[in-house]
Each structure stands twice: as structure tokens, then as C-alpha cells.
Amino acid sequence: MRQLQLMAHGEPSDVIELNTVSEPALGQEDVLITMEAAPLNPSDFLFVSGNYGVRPTFPSSVGAEGVGRVAKIGSKVDVSLRNKRVLIIPNYEQGTWADQVVVPVRNIVPMSDEADPLQLSMIGINPATAYLLLNRYVSLMPGDWIGQTAANSAAGQYIFALAKLAGVKTLNVVRRKEAAEQVRQWGGDRVVLQGDNLLKDIEEALDGKKLSLVLDSLGGAPVGELAKSLKPGGSIVVYAMLSGQFPAIPPGDLIYRGLSLHGFWLINWIRNAPRTEIEEIYQKLGDLVADGSLSSAVDHVYPLDQFKEAFKQSLKSNRSGKILFQFGGNDVAGISK
């Protein structure tokens, strides 16, 4: 089977090779999965550069999430899983950028046969993150407002989609006009552009209303500007730092207005939550993908052997959506979606 392997930390195209490896022996509680689709996420590139919270031993398989079908099962695995489409839980115990992957059965969750495998392959990380960000920190009611940065990212799209399903309104910050237009089309309630007028634009967009929750994946000034419109006692959750700058939240706002600042990392949830909760949330998200209420824009899909092109496209700014590997078809050579 063919597998992308990380040989050292560095630039993805320099340190990742496509190698043919022999099929590993299947443990009693393992399954062999024939992959259907796997996205490329910013966290994969942090893992490759050595800047992620999980560190590899080399050579390492790569790719955190994806879906595929169970091709073989170990002797202690429930036979009803044979041929089932399953999600691979993104806990970094296996790499998904491969034709086939051996996975402990505890790391899979059955998924619908009807849904689009590209969309299903993306629910392990961003939709789960969006769901937890919206449900863990404040008790949101229909009509409440939340604010978020980098709103046209996949995580941002899932946040405003799940918020909409719950009747919660979103104020979305993006850095480009085209991205603002996309977020409006995708259903974001209000959209404002990063820049010198951000504070004023946020206040105008909210028209006197206050935010209950601010979700930040960017860092720098915008999260601090959003925090100024939080209700007293509101929460800010930081889950990434795309700009490379520390989140600039004035301590006075935290102290005098009693705001709470939290950090979120999905892997902590996967490591610590009860298995039933993990399965329940992924199945709920899978159902929302299957009925069409949850999706993320796809920019391009690539076959595995075009991995260098996929990396290049994925690392570009101004994409119109996610980059994914699609396996097993002859029809995916760099397809624009």
C-alpha cells in the first residue's frame, strides 16, 4: 500500500515522501481501512514543521483525519463492521494520507453510506471543534450573538452553520472582501473586515447588541476588538493563532468586565471524553452532513501521487475552500470543486 511518510521536520514537499509499504499485520482489535478521502489541515502542516502539540517519530505516517471503508477486520472485531464506511478519529495514532490504513477499532466511528465522502472526511476536526466551542463555554440561547475571527476558514464555516441551526447569530471577521462575500453567501449574519476601522465596524454591525461568546483562531488585534463587545462575564475561546501574533486582549477588559479567557484543543477532548460522548457527537455531525445541513467549501481534490501540488495549493492564502486527497478513483486529477 502507498503511504505519505514524514522523514524529518521541514517544508512539506521536502520532507514527505510517497512510499510503498507492506501491509502491517492486523492485530486482533484492528481494522484495515481502504481510504476514500482525507483533508489537508493547518494542523497537519504544524505537525510536519514540528510545531504541533503531538510530535512524530520518524518515519511517521501523516494526515490526521479522513473516511474510508473497512476492508479487513481483526479476529475480535464485530463482523458487522465489514465494508462499513467509517470516520477515523483524529488522535494521531495513524496517518490518513495513504491508500490503506491499519487502525485500532476504538479509533473509528461508522458513518452513512449515503453522504458525500469528501464532506464526511472533514468532520473529525473542524465540525467537532465548532460543536464543542459552541456548547462548552456558555449556554447559548436562540437570538444570542457570537463573534469569530477567520470566519471564512473551514472551522469558521462550521461555526456559523451550527450556530444558525441553534438560532444563534454570528458576527464574522475576515481579512478579504471576497471572503466577506463568501461568508454572507454561506449564511453568516454579519461580516466585517479586519483593519483600522474594525472596532467601529463591529459596533455598527451589532447595532447595540452584545456578544455572548468570542471564538478566535487568529490572534493579534481583532479578538481584542471583538472582546470589547462582549457582555460582562462573557467568554473568549482561543483555539489557534493563524496570524502568529498573541491574542491582544486588554487585561482591563478581562478584569473589570469579568471576561473569561479559555484555550481549546480538540485532542484534549478526544483523549479525555467518554467514548460514548465522542461517538455521539461524531454521529450527530455525520447526520448533519448526510442531510445537507453541514458542509465546508472544497477548493480542490487531488490523488495521492499529486501530493506536492496538493501541499502547494493548501498552503496558499485566498483559497475558496479545503484541499483534500481523494483515493481510489481515476477521475480526481487536481479537480477544482
Ligand SMILES: NC(=O)c1ccc[n+]([C@@H]2O[C@H](COP(=O)([O-])OP(=O)(O)OC[C@H]3O[C@@H](n4cnc5c(N)ncnc54)[C@H](OP(=O)(O)O)[C@@H]3O)[C@@H](O)[C@H]2O)c1
Ligand atoms: N485548537 C483546535 O483543536 C483546533 C481545531 C480545529 C482547527 N484549529 C485551527 O483553526 C485554524 C483554522 O483551521 P481550518 O482548517 O478551518 O483552516 P482553513 O480552512 O485552512 O482556513 C485557513 C484560514 O486562515 C486564514 N488566515 C491564514 N493566515 C491568516 C492571517 N495571517 N490573517 C488572517 N487570516 C489568516 C485564511 O484566510 P484567507 O482565506 O484570507 O487566506 C483562512 O480563512 C487553524 O489554525 C487550525 O489549526 C484548531
